[in-house]
Amino acid sequence: MTNRGPTPRLEIDLDKIFTNASIMVSRLKASNISVTGVTKAYLGAPEIARVVLQAGVQSLGDSRIENIERMREAGISERIMLIRSPMISQADRVVASADISVNTEMDVLSALSKAALAANKVHGVLIMVELGDLREGVLLKDVENLVQKTCKLPNIKIMGLGANLACRNGVSPDNGNMSDLSHVADRVAHICNTVPMLISGGNSANLDWVFNGGKIGRINNLRIGEAILLGRETLERTAIEGLHTDAIRLVAEVIERKTKPTRPWGTIAQSAFYNVPSSDGPNSDDPSAGDKQSINQTILALGRQDVDPDGLQSLEGFEILDASSDHLIIDTACTQLSVGSDVSFQLNYSALLRAMTSPFVTKMFIGSKTEGEHSLKGL
Ligand SMILES: *Cc1c(COP(=O)(O)O)cnc(C)c1O
Numbered sequence: 001m002t003n004r005g006p007t008p009r010l011e012i013d014l015d016k017i018f019t020n021a022s023i024m025v026s027r028l029k030a031s032n033i034s035v036t037g038v039t040k041a042y043l044g045a046p047e048i049a050r051v052v053l054q055a056g057v058q059s060l061g062d063s064r065i066e067n068i069e070r071m072r073e074a075g076i077s078e079r080i081m082l083i084r085s086p087m088i089s090q091a092d093r094v095v096a097s098a099d100i101s102v103n104t105e106m107d108v109l110s111a112l113s114k115a116a117l118a119a120n121k122v123h124g125v126l127i128m129v130e131l132g133d134l135r136e137g138v139l140l141k142d143v144e145n146l147v148q149k150t151c152k153l154p155n156i157k158i159m160g161l162g163a164n165l166a167c168r169n170g171v172s173p174d175n176g177n178m179s180d181l182s183h184v185a186d187r188v189a190h191i192c193n194t195v196p197m198l199i200s201g202g203n204s205a206n207l208d209w210v211f212n213g214g215k216i217g218r219i220n221n222l223r224i225g226e227a228i229l230l231g232r233e234t235l236e237r238t239a240i241e242g243l244h245t246d247a248i249r250l251v252a253e254v255i256e257r258k259t260k261p262t263r264p265w266g267t268i269a270q271s272a273f274y275n276v277p278s279s280d281g282p283n284s285d286d287p288s289a290g291d292k293q294s295i296n297q298t299i300l301a302l303g304r305q306d307v308d309p310d311g312l313q314s315l316e317g318f319e320i321l322d323a324s325s326d327h328l329i330i331d332t333a334c335t336q337l338s339v340g341s342d343v344s345f346q347l348n349y350s351a352l353l354r355a356m357t358s359p360f361v362t363k364m365f366i367g368s369k370t371e372g373e374h375s376l377k378g379l
Contacts, residue, residue, distance in 0.1 A: 006362040007253035007342065010071045010355055012042075014246035020212050021228045022053030023239035023242050028224075031216050034058040036081055036200065038225030041349065042356050046074030047365050051079055052228060054369075059099075061223045065090050068097045075242055081126070083223055085136060091115040101123035102162055104138050109150050116155035124159040125150065127202060129181055131163045140184055147188045160198035161185050162223075166205035170306040172235055173206040175215045182217030198222065204234040226349050237348070250312065250345045250355055251333050252302035253326065254337050260297040272324050275305070295331045297321075302328040306358045311351030313345040 005011075010374040024037050042048045044067030049060055053076070060076070062068050063084035071080065082101040085092040091111040094101055096119060103109050103125045127147055138146050145162070150158055163181050165171045166299035178201055185199050201219035204227035210216070226234050231243035239245050298318075303309075309323035319331045330343070337343065340377030347355060355361045 004342070005251070005364050007251055008306055008355075008360065009251050009362040011249045011251060012048065012363060012365050013244070013247045013367045014365055014369035017048060017228060017246035018051045018055050018369060020231055020243045020247060021052045021057060024224055024228055025056040025241075026264075027224060028210065031210055031377060032220055033201075033210065033216065035219045036083075036221060036223040037228060038062065038223050039067060039071065040064060040083075040085065040201070041229055041353055042363075043296070044070045045363065046071055046076060047370075049076055051204060051300075051369055056080045057224075061149055061225075065093045069093065069347045072097050080259060081223075083098055085128070090291060093121070095119050095121055095123050096124075100126060102126045102136070103127045103150075104128050104136055104146075106146065108148060109156060109214075113156045115155035122157050123154050124157050126159050126162040126198060129161055129184060131165055131171070131177040131180055133165045133167065133169050135164060135168040137163060142182060143184050144188055144191070147191050150188060151191055156191040156211065158194055158196065160192075160200065162200035163202055165204070166201050166235065168243075171236075173202050173209040173214075175209075175368040178209065178219055179217050182219065185218045194279075197372050204232075207233045207240065208235055230347075230349065234349075237293055246315075246324075246346060248352060249315065250302075250351070250361070251342050252300040252306075252345070253342065254298055254339050254341050255301045256297075256299040257337055257339055258297055261294050279286070296333060296336060298330050298332045298337055298343075299378060300328040300330065301326065302312065304361050307347070307355045308350040308353075311348035313347075314344040315346060318343065 021037060026097055028035055030202060035057045036059045037051050037052035039060050039062045044062050050073050059079035059081055061081040063080060063085040068080050068082060075121035079099045080092055085104055086101050086108055086110055088111045092115045095112060095115040111124050127143060128137045130139050133230055147158060150156060165173050181201060185197060189197060198221055199218045200221040200223060203223050206222050207227055227240060231245035232239055240310040303323055305325050309320060312320060321331055322327045
């Protein structure tokens, strides 16, 4: 059996990611909206970040300072935004590596101001506004006040306002909440002498609103991660026309293939992950003795330490039965896979995040842009 690479591995097609990012950029440009390419799902991997920049995104965004530092160390000098409120304990690092951060707390802003003063730098900030999803953000009635105070901080420059919806409670971006953001932007415009103000209306969940004729108002930026990587909008996870939904695949290797009964036997208690035994209960006796229903049970060397198994879909149509820390059990129906062969999956966002983060999963870049990448690395 010849494998095409180490397993488990993520095969990341840089050409397809380039296409997805280019289409996003041009479609949003038609509404005068710039794209901040969000790099957190791939931990700021410079190989991918460079492709997204080549596709024309205006800046990059990440929620973790470590990822931003990784991109800076790789020589990426474009504008990068920290899209989670900075930790006060990391204020120095934020000022050193991020051009802009999103903010909601005066104490954090003061810490950034001190750090920027000490580093002799000007740090840009975006004030996040709460629009109903109840994650980060200043309540509408408090925005003006915070902006006023922020303007007085030395070495801090207010770049504009931002909002984030859908991530916690699934609140959808619509003309109502987006015009609330535009209106508060009108109200604070006279306070900050930043022209034009960056009004960052949200994430991939805003795409439906934009493409279905939403009233754009003052919104002129979106922070897009998942749609570029997985080719789907994120409210219903519908494929976006023209985008690749298979730019990233997960490949795992078969380590056991046996015909086994469908039901366990013996006294059944909790399993490693507290799975409730099926209501049918276990087999009453050893099925190997009798003539019980059996399947082509195949085990892959892949588990919860590598991926969120609930977010996997077999490209060959195999059913995923169960997963423990290091074993993924699938039913291959009539197909008999040999031990050592590969099985491929599409991933949802949750599965992608964990696979990208797992040290056991090799990240392999494919496509014509890979060569350019290697030569870039040599520089
Ligand atoms: C993760 C995140 C994004 C990107 O969201 P996608 O759904 O991947 O487009 C944008 N903004 C903030 C604040 C985020 O945390």
